[in-house]
Every structure is written in structure tokens, then in C-alpha cells.
Amino acid sequence: MMNLAHWRLLVAIADTGNISRAAERVGITQSGASQAVTQLESALGIQIFSRSRREVTVTALGEQVVEHARAMLSHLTAIRNLADDSQGLNQGRIRLGSFPSLISTLLPPLLRNFQQRHPGIEIIALKATDIEIEDWLARDAIDVGVVLNPAAERHALIIGRDAWMALVPGSHPWGRRAMAQGVTLSELATQPFILATSGCTIDAQSLMENAGHALTDVRFTVRDPSTAHALVREGMGVALVLASTLPEDMRNLRALPVVPAIHREFGLVRSQAGQHSPAASALWGMIDSTIRATTIADAQSPETPYRHTSSP
Incomplete structure (x- = not known):
């Protein structure tokens, strides 16, 4: 067709x-x-x-x-x-706050589609941490923001789901494990650890604490996932990273799923100002339609790139 x-x-x-x-x-x-x-x-x-x-x-x-x-x-x-x-959509401006990784990967197709439909509306994409985005939403400094694991009452549009993975050197004994076996958090907690924070409140440390474990041997704490990848590749420790941040070059590296599986979701949330903005409402409606269409088209697939929760 x-x-x-x-x-x-x-x-x-x-x-x-x-x-x-x-x-x-x-x-x-x-x-x-x-x-x-x-x-x-x-x-x-x-x-x-x-x-x-x-x-x-x-x-x-x-x-x-x-x-x-x-x-x-x-x-x-x-x-x-x-x-x-x-x-009244021939002009306007939408302030969108997001994590840097999403601005360069998941969001561009959605924003490009919107601007093809509404060329008179300007979208200002601002990179920030999850804490900064929450602050901006509360102060109406942005119209729409990407938030981590949004609660149901926030009426978010879930646009992505990312799995946490154990990243180990290729020479590590776990490197010979089958993917289905994976690695548990309790196993990771006792290893020499590279803690990658990415500037977010949800990281390996918080995941461990929520599961009742403690990292006993943190060798390095870094912000950039690529730095964590390099340190793991050099055999300095293991790391817990998101699947979307894994490097294209996996030489001397092995990524194994965490078992039981742990995922991070990210969704769009509107500020009070965004809920009253015709431009932001138009963007919200287009993304909502995209999510619904994708869900219908991929109904037979175990996971889809977007998931709809509810909207007011």
C-alpha cells in the first residue's frame, strides 16, 4: 500500500x-x-x-x-x-526537555513527522538530567518533558522501554554463559564495579538498594556510559548499563541480561503550561496517534517501540 x-x-x-x-x-x-x-x-x-x-x-x-x-x-x-x-497552529513554540540519548535516537523521527505536519511550530529540544526535567516541569519552564518510570496518575505517553544489562570483560568467567542464564543482581553486587550514573537518579546503585543489595567494591564512578564501557573492556570491573547505551563495538565485551529482567521506561509528561498550549497539545495528539498505530500494527510482537498508558 x-x-x-x-x-x-x-x-x-x-x-x-x-x-x-x-x-x-x-x-x-x-x-x-x-x-x-x-x-x-x-x-x-x-x-x-x-x-x-x-x-x-x-x-x-x-x-x-x-x-x-x-x-x-x-x-x-x-x-x-x-x-x-x-x-491557531500556524505558529508557536514547544519547549521539550529530554535526556541526550533520546534526543539523538528515539525522538527525531517523531519530531520530524510533527514538523512536516506543522512547519510553523518551532520545537526547542533541551538536554537535561531526569532531576532537571522534573524541576522544569514543576516550574512550567518546559511544555513537555521525558520522565523516568512515570506513575500512572501522571497520564504519561510511554515512548520507550529499556532493559538493564550486565556488561563484563570478554575474559570474565561469565563471558561463557548462555544469554538465557543471565546474571543476578546479587552476583553483580560482589564484583569489582564500574558505576555509570549518566546523571540520572535511577542507576546501578539505586537498583541494588531497591533489591536489598549493596555494591561492596565500587572501583570507579563515571557519568558517561562510554567511559564505563572502556573501563570494563580494560578489565577494570563489571557494570550495569542500559541496552540502548551498549557500544556498537563489542570487542572484548559481553553483555548479559539481568535476571529477573529489570526495565526502565520513559514517557512524555506535560506541564501545566503544556496542557494549555495548542502547539503542545497538537504534538501530544500526534505522538498518541503514532503510539496507537504502532501498537495495532505490532500487536503480535512481544514488545513495541511505544506503549500507551492513558491520557486525560
């Missing part, structure tokens, strides 16, 4: 001459973009792009398709601008 994402991708490929850059522009993976192009060409029964190892060029017939796609997207933008004008 062809949708707007297909047409935006088509125009982006024509503009960049590269599927990877086009995929990044529209907020999908390269493999997803390649599949979308194949689906689009199959549905139309024509070849739109000519591919080589170095570049992607538009065919003669494809040029005409691209021009029609540009016109269609331009008309859609004009329609949305007209609708935004009628609702």
Missing part, C-alpha cells in the same frame, strides 16, 4: 541521489527505504530509479512521477497550513 511516507521518500531520493541519506531525511532505516522503493515500483509497475553501486538516478519516466509527487506534497502542505491557520 502506498502512503505519504513513500512519496516523501521518493522525493528525498531524487534530491539526494542516495537511499541512505534519503532514509535518514524521512526518518526510516536504509533497509526499510529499499523495501519501500521496491514496493512503490511494484505497485506502479514502472522503474522510477536506476541503481548503481555509487548512486541512484531517476529514470525518464521516474522524473515525471517525482514531479507529480512534489506537487502532491506541496498541495498537502498548503491544506495543512490552511487547517493550522484555522486552529
